[in-house]
Structures are given as C-alpha cells and as structure tokens.
Amino acid sequence: MLTPEEIEEIEHEAALVPVRRAACIEALKIVQQRRGYISDESLRDIAEHMGMSVEDLDSVATFYNLVFRRPVGRNVILLCDSISCYVMGYEKIYEYIRERLQIGFGETTRDGRFTLLPNCCLGTCDHAPALMINNELYRDLTTERLNEILTEYK
Amino acid sequence: MEKPLTQHINSNRPPLNFNEYSGVGGYEAVRKAMAMAPAEITKTVQDSDLKGRGGAGFNTGMKWSFVPMNGRHESKYLVANADEMEPGTFKDRLLLEGNPHQLIEGMIISAYAIQANVSYIFLRWAYKKAARVIRQAIAEAYDAGYLGKNILGSGFSLEMHLHTGVGRYMCGEETALLNALEGKRATPRTKPPFPQVSGLFGKPTIVNNVETLCNIPHIINRGAEWFKDLSLGDDAGTKLYGISGRVNKPGIWELPMGTTMRELIEEHGGGMRKGYKFKGALPGGASTDFLVEEHMDVKMDFRSVAAAGSRLGTGTMVILDDQTCPVGFVHNLEHFFAQESCGWCTPCREGLPWTEKILKSLENGSGRQEDISLLEMHTQFLGPGNTFCALAPGAMEPLQSALKYFRDDFEKHIDEKRCPYK
Numbered sequence: 001m002l003t004p005e006e007i008e009e010i011e012h013e014a015a016l017v018p019v020r021r022a023a024c025i026e027a028l029k030i031v032q033q034r035r036g037y038i039s040d041e042s043l044r045d046i047a048e049h050m051g052m053s054v055e056d057l058d059s060v061a062t063f064y065n066l067v068f069r070r071p072v073g074r075n076v077i078l079l080c081d082s083i084s085c086y087v088m089g090y091e092k093i094y095e096y097i098r099e100r101l102q103i104g105f106g107e108t109t110r111d112g113r114f115t116l117l118p119n120c121c122l123g124t125c126d127h128a129p130a131l132m133i134n135n136e137l138y139r140d141l142t143t144e145r146l147n148e149i150l151t152e153y154k
Numbered sequence: 155m156e157k158p159l160t161q162h163i164n165s166n167r168p169p170l171n172f173n174e175y176s177g178v179g180g181y182e183a184v185r186k187a188m189a190m191a192p193a194e195i196t197k198t199v200q201d202s203d204l205k206g207r208g209g210a211g212f213n214t215g216m217k218w219s220f221v222p223m224n225g226r227h228e229s230k231y232l233v234a235n236a237d238e239m240e241p242g243t244f245k246d247r248l249l250l251e252g253n254p255h256q257l258i259e260g261m262i263i264s265a266y267a268i269q270a271n272v273s274y275i276f277l278r279w280a281y282k283k284a285a286r287v288i289r290q291a292i293a294e295a296y297d298a299g300y301l302g303k304n305i306l307g308s309g310f311s312l313e314m315h316l317h318t319g320v321g322r323y324m325c326g327e328e329t330a331l332l333n334a335l336e337g338k339r340a341t342p343r344t345k346p347p348f349p350q351v352s353g354l355f356g357k358p359t360i361v362n363n364v365e366t367l368c369n370i371p372h373i374i375n376r377g378a379e380w381f382k383d384l385s386l387g388d389d390a391g392t393k394l395y396g397i398s399g400r401v402n403k404p405g406i407w408e409l410p411m412g413t414t415m416r417e418l419i420e421e422h423g424g425g426m427r428k429g430y431k432f433k434g435a436l437p438g439g440a441s442t443d444f445l446v447e448e449h450m451d452v453k454m455d456f457r458s459v460a461a462a463g464s465r466l467g468t469g470t471m472v473i474l475d476d477q478t479c480p481v482g483f484v485h486n487l488e489h490f491f492a493q494e495s496c497g498w499c500t501p502c503r504e505g506l507p508w509t510e511k512i513l514k515s516l517e518n519g520s521g522r523q524e525d526i527s528l529l530e531m532h533t534q535f536l537g538p539g540n541t542f543c544a545l546a547p548g549a550m551e552p553l554q555s556a557l558k559y560f561r562d563d564f565e566k567h568i569d570e571k572r573c574p575y576k
Contacts, residue, residue, distance in 0.1 A: 029318075
C-alpha cells in the first residue's frame with residue numbers, strides 16, 4: 001500500500017504533466033526515497049496507482065540504473081569507473097573498498113551498511129577519481145581520504 | 155578577453171540570487187527580447203552562428219526556425235538538456251551550479267522565440283548542488299514575474315519545471331530524453347519527424363544544451379556581430395574548454411572559440427605532469443576521435459577539429475598519456491558504451507559488447523591476429539547510418555582512431571600475448 005504522503009507527492013507530480021504516465025518515474029523516485037528500493041509489492045502498488053500494467057512500469061524501472069529493484073544497504077557508494085577516473089586510478093580505489101568492506105560491485109556488506117555500485121562519469125573529471133555516497137560527492141580521492149570518509153557513514 | 159558565460163561565476167561563493175543577478179544586468183535581455191518579434195530573435199541567433207554546445211554543433215537559430223509558427227499549435231515545449239553524462243565532460247555543471255539565473259534567462263528568451271509556454275530542465279541525478287540552486291532560482295524568477303502568466307505584461311506566459319533523471323547516458327540523446335520525460339524507457343525515436351515538429355507529447359519541441367542556452371541572453375544584449383568577434387577560429391563565441399587526465403592543472407576555462415589544443419594543454423592545463431608524455435587526446439568527450447601530437451596547433455572549433463578528423467564534441471578534453479595503455483583506455487570507453495546502449499538497435503546492442511570482449515581479451519593476453527580486422531569491421535557496421543541514434547557511431551570514433559594512431563600497441567598486445575603497459 002502506498003502511504004497518504006507518497007500518494008500526495010505523486011499526485012503533485014502528476015498534476016504537472018499532461019499525460020499521467022509521464023509522472024511514473026517521479027513516482028518510483030518518491031517511493032524509493034522513503035523505502036530504499038522498489039520491491040515487487042511497491043511496483044504493483046505504483047503501477048495500479050498510475051494506471052499502468054506492472055510489466056510496463058517494470059520495463060521503465062529496470063531501464064534506469066538508479067532505480068533499485070533489489071534492497072540496497074543504508075549507504076550506497078557510486079564509484080565512477082569512466083575514462084578520466086580510469087586514467088587517474090579508480091581501480092586502486094575499487095581495490096581498497098573491496099578489501100576494506102569485503103564487497104565488489106553490486107554487493108552489499110553483511111551488516112547492511114554499504115552497497116557498492118559502479119557509476120558512469122560523475123562530471124567532475126578535473127578532480128578524478130571521484131565517488132558519491134548517497135547524496136554527497138567526494139573528489140580527488142586517495143585511499144587515506146576514503147578511509148576517513150567511510151567512517152562517517154554508519 | 156571577454157568571458158560572458160562565466161563572468162559572474164565564483165566557485166567560492168553561492169551563485170548570484172535574483173537581486174544580485176539583476177543588479178549586474180541580468181534579465182535585461184528578457185526585457186529587450188519581449189519588445190522584439192519572435193522571428194527577429196531567431197534570426198539574430200541564427201546570424202550569430204551559435205552552434206549547439208552539446209556536441210553536435212548544429213546552428214541553434216536554424217534549429218529553432220524549424221518550429222511551426224503558424225499559430226495552430228497550442229502547446230510547444232522548450233527543454234534544457236542538463237543531462238551531462240558524456241565521459242570526460244564537466245562543463246555544464248559549472249554553469250548550472252555557478253549561475254542558474256543565466257540559464258533561466260536564456261530559456262525564457264528561447265521559449266519566447268519559439269512561443270513555447272512550458273519548459274523543462276532535464277538535470278542528471280548526480281548534480282545535487284545544481285538541483286538545489288536551480289529550484290531556488292526558478293522560485294525567485296516566478297516571484298519576480300519573469301516566469302508564470304503574462305511575463306512583464308507582454309502577454310507571453312511560461313512555466314518552468316526541473317526534472318531530475320534516474321541515470322542512463324541515453325537520456326542525453328534528445329529524442330530519448332523526450333521519452334524519459336514522458337515516463338518511458340529512454341530509447342531513441344525515428345527521425346523524421348524531428349522534435350521541432352513532433353517532440354514532447356507529440357508537440358513541437360526544442361531541446362538545447364545548457365551552454366547553448368546560456369549564450370542566448372548575451373547574444374540578445376550585444377548582438378550577432380559581437381558574438382562572432384569573440385572567436386579566434388571558424389566558429390562564433392566563446393567555449394567552455396576542459397582538460398582531465400595527467401596534466402598539472404586539470405580544469406575548465408571559458409576561452410575564445412578556436413583556442414588551440416597546444417594553448418589549452420600547455421598554458422591553461424599547465425602542461426603534462428612530470429614523468430608523463432602526451433600521447434593523444436579525445437577533444438570533446440568519450441565519443442570523439444583521438445587527436446595526436448601532430449594536431450597540437452589545431453584550433454578547437456567545430457570546423458577545424460572536423461578537418462583534423464575528429465569532432466569538437468563537448469570541448470572537454472581527456473588526455474591519454476604515454477604510461478596509460480591505449481588498448482585499456484579504449485576498453486574502458488567501450489565498456490561504458492556497451493553498458494549504456496539502450497538495446498534498441500541490433501548493431502549497437504550486439505556489436506558493442508563484442509567490441510568490449512575483444513578489447514578485454516587483448517588486455518588479458520588472449521588476443522588473436524584476426525581481432526584487429528574484427529574491430530575494424532565493427533567500426534564499419536556500427537558507423538553512421540546503421541542505427542537510430544549516434545551512440546554506436548560515437549562509440550566507434552575513439553576505437554577507429556586508436557586503431558589508426560596506436561596500431562603498434564594493438565599489435566604488441568597480440569604478438570606478446572600480454573599488455574605491455576602492465
């Protein structure tokens with residue numbers, strides 16, 4: 001079941017567009033924001049609310065890499081693996097995370113604290129390598145710096 | 155040297171708010187534009203020779219001129235493409251975070267020129283700070299009467315919405331972006347019809363890049379001739395140029411269009427880092443052909459870079475140094491393109507993962523003699539004319555030029571059965 005708050009936010013978005021389904025990506029974002037990811041149940045509820053088939057909405061949800069269809073950890077690390085970060089050594093950062101958190105791309109730590117995902121160019125190439133954790137951008141990364149950053153996330 | 159786009163951007167303080175922006179001449183161009191006929195604005199922009207800064211380099215005023223102006227279309231749309239995701243590109247971030255009112259002003263004038271009453275800023279998810287300052291700026295513009303109904307008593311009305319995406323490089327392709335705005339998968343559309351005639355929700359639509367739109371207020375204020383005179387090269391205006399990779403001072407600068415690659419790297423980028431030599435560069439993002447040492451004095455404008463066999467693209471350069479493996483470099487690019495292919499067209503969906511696999515095998519030391527001709531075959535089959543959009547042809551540009559300029563490196567990987575850079 002969608003909560004009244006979720007429905008209110010979705011309706012606010014739906015009112016801004018001439019075709020109802022145009023708000024379906026906003027609806028996915030609104031629900032993911034509150035629940036962390038889009039479960040099968042959430043997907044069914046959103047589809048019904050938007051007047052779409054579940055399959056249609058899932059085809060949209062699975063297309064976009066930042067709609068999570070599986071549970072993620074409390075903190076999501078998005079490590080840039082595009083060209084400038086490649087040249088400037090993102091692979092060292094990746095190895096460090098793998099060793100420290102014991103997770104590779106697409107995995108979540110056993111305590112549910114972190115999920116690690118690769119991400120396309122974060123648009124801060126003059127400060128490569130870079131990553132985002134949740135909504136924060138970190139640039140000019142070194143393993144020492146990353147060590148400190150990770151301790152800030154519980 | 156004039157820097158119209160970045161003159162009011164100071165990364166150490168918040169962007170100008172409405173009052174501050176107005177205080178330095180902001181929104182004067184809107185007032186001037188509202189006294190002009192829409193066709194006059196389009197003509198001025200066309201005469202200025204402003205070319206699309208998103209990478210394609212098409213004349214902006216010409217693009218606008220394809221929008222039907224016969225009064226029979228009740229709904230038209232203007233969309234700012236702020237889905238900056240071309241690897242190696244970080245120029246629109248500066249404009250979005252640094253001076254959101256400049257973009258809004260450019261959008262109001264552009265929307266007026268095509269008589270669109272609804273506009274969207276399609277912003278990529280990762281630009282959190284930009285989203286915050288744009289929301290604030292839009293609210294201020296509404297409060298001041300520059301957005302909403304009957305702007306400045308002109309009878310012209312414009313709504314503006316911020317849409318933040320949820321990932322995928324494809325959203326930067328203009329027809330795929332429109333599908334994303336309609337709540338669909340971001341796959342490209344058949345052209346024709348072009349979006350100018352049938353775009354968002356089937357209505358006439360213009361999609362312009364952020365940097366393109368930010369130039370508009372200045373062209374209206376100062377005129378087409380002034381804009382042309384800003385340039386040192388064959389194309390008009392200034393350009394945001396960036397450099398990433400192993401130079402001493404990676405960064406972004408607004409410079410006259412047509413600044414040479416040498417000046418960019420040696421002067422603004424501070425030259426190569428100690429111990430590293432220049433081997434090549436992608437002049438404008440991941441989907442442009444390599445330029446090499448012999449091109450150092452090429453002017454970085456659309457025409458000159460094209461004459462040198464590449465594209466200006468986004469104007470943000472990625473440097474390949476002599477200690478980075480060119481095969482590994484191209485493998486990283488093709489991994490990106492294979493992953494970001496939307497799967498709509500067969501050559502792209504199937505060809506890019508194949509390309510990536512071959513490059514990976516070269517890197518792993520299991521390359522075969524025939525792999526080079528297989529890669530060359532892909533550059534043909536995935537080239538222009540075989541797909542709906544420019545993703546696959548773009549993906550082939552760094553590959554085909556790497557095969558041309560760094561062929562030795564490919565051959566060495568096969569002959570020595572290993573990556574000689576490891």
